[in-house]
Amino acid sequence: MTRRRLVVVGSVNMDLVVTLGRLPQPGETVLGEQVLTVPGGKGANQAVAAARLGARVNLVGRVGSDSDGRLLRASLRASGVGIRYLQPVAGPSGVAVVLVAADGENQIVVVPGANGLLAPADIEAAATAITRSDLVVAVLEVPLATVEAAFALARRAGRPTLLNAAPATPDARALLGLTTLLVINEPELATLLGRPVSPGEEGEAAANLLSAGPAAVIVTLGERGALVVTPAGQQLVPAFAVTVVDTTAAGDAFVGGLAAAYRGLEQLREAVRFANAVGALACTRLGAQPALPSEAEVTALLARGSG
Numbered sequence: 001m002t003r004r005r006l007v008v009v010g011s012v013n014m015d016l017v018v019t020l021g022r023l024p025q026p027g028e029t030v031l032g033e034q035v036l037t038v039p040g041g042k043g044a045n046q047a048v049a050a051a052r053l054g055a056r057v058n059l060v061g062r063v064g065s066d067s068d069g070r071l072l073r074a075s076l077r078a079s080g081v082g083i084r085y086l087q088p089v090a091g092p093s094g095v096a097v098v099l100v101a102a103d104g105e106n107q108i109v110v111v112p113g114a115n116g117l118l119a120p121a122d123i124e125a126a127a128t129a130i131t132r133s134d135l136v137v138a139v140l141e142v143p144l145a146t147v148e149a150a151f152a153l154a155r156r157a158g159r160p161t162l163l164n165a166a167p168a169t170p171d172a173r174a175l176l177g178l179t180t181l182l183v184i185n186e187p188e189l190a191t192l193l194g195r196p197v198s199p200g201e202e203g204e205a206a207a208n209l210l211s212a213g214p215a216a217v218i219v220t221l222g223e224r225g226a227l228v229v230t231p232a233g234q235q236l237v238p239a240f241a242v243t244v245v246d247t248t249a250a251g252d253a254f255v256g257g258l259a260a261a262y263r264g265l266e267q268l269r270e271a272v273r274f275a276n277a278v279g280a281l282a283c284t285r286l287g288a289q290p291a292l293p294s295e296a297e298v299t300a301l302l303a304r305g306s307g
């Protein structure tokens with residue numbers, strides 16, 4: 001496979017991961033087991049996932065002027081991600097508090113810090129990389145106006161775009177006219193539509209978003225797999241069965257895998273199957289970036305079959 005040139009516009013966080021027996025209810029105090037500090041952030045996770053799978057990735061983002069910012073840049077460089085467009089800005093880096101329960105489920109709170117300062121001017125600085133890329137990927141832990149500037153530039157240059165509308169807000173609909181591939185989970189689908197979506201209704205609901213612009217909407221359904229919705233119809237691409245340790249960054253791994261494998265809409269199903277394998281493997285280890293798989297691991301899971 002030729003190495004894809006990708007640009008990811010997105011967030012970079014330091015994750016404070018707490019493992020515990022079960023997630024707390026509102027107002028409840030529970031005892032945790034261990035605390036780990038690991039590199040995360042949806043944009044950074046997607047960039048690292050794609051780089052581990054052989055893509056040439058530039059990350060457009062912001063870290064703070066603190067020690068976390070220095071550690072996060074160094075860690076991304078070591079993972080093979082281009083950090084020329086990931087410059088420090090005065091103030092703290094993004095931080096996420098990630099609770100991981102024994103069943104692998106999580107709760108995450110993100111304090112954006114420097115991510116909130118990523119500006120449209122930062123997109124202009126990365127214009128050459130964006131207009132030469134095979135795919136521009138963006139996630140919404142950075143300002144919407146900045147993603148819009150990146151996608152508008154990509155569109156003018158005839159480059160496809162992948163929007164992972166996470167976390168989703170109703171305002172994100174404004175980006176759909178500039179989006180080629182929209183990747184969302186079930187709650188994000190409901191947020192974009194502005195109404196609840198019943199189980200089993202996801203395909204029909206996602207089809208409503210096609211008229212806003214995307215060529216394909218891909219709804220990630222966890223252990224059920226991913227639903228690919230295009231004007232030609234909908235198709236479920238089943239998940240790979242794995243033993244789940246931690247679902248953190250499974251969606252990011254899926255997006256990074258999809259971006260690395262994407263070769264056009266005609267081969268979308270194959271790229272989604274590949275992405276399913278990357279997402280499944282990320283669930284088998286604790287943490288965000290430490291859990292992202294190598295190309296050899298993905299190849300082995302694909303060869304094992306099913307999915």
Ligand code: RIB
Pocket residue numbers: 011013014015039040041042045095096108110141248249250251252288
């Ligand atoms: O998707 C997982 C990521 O969400 C974590 O790494 C955390 O930083 C938040 O951005």
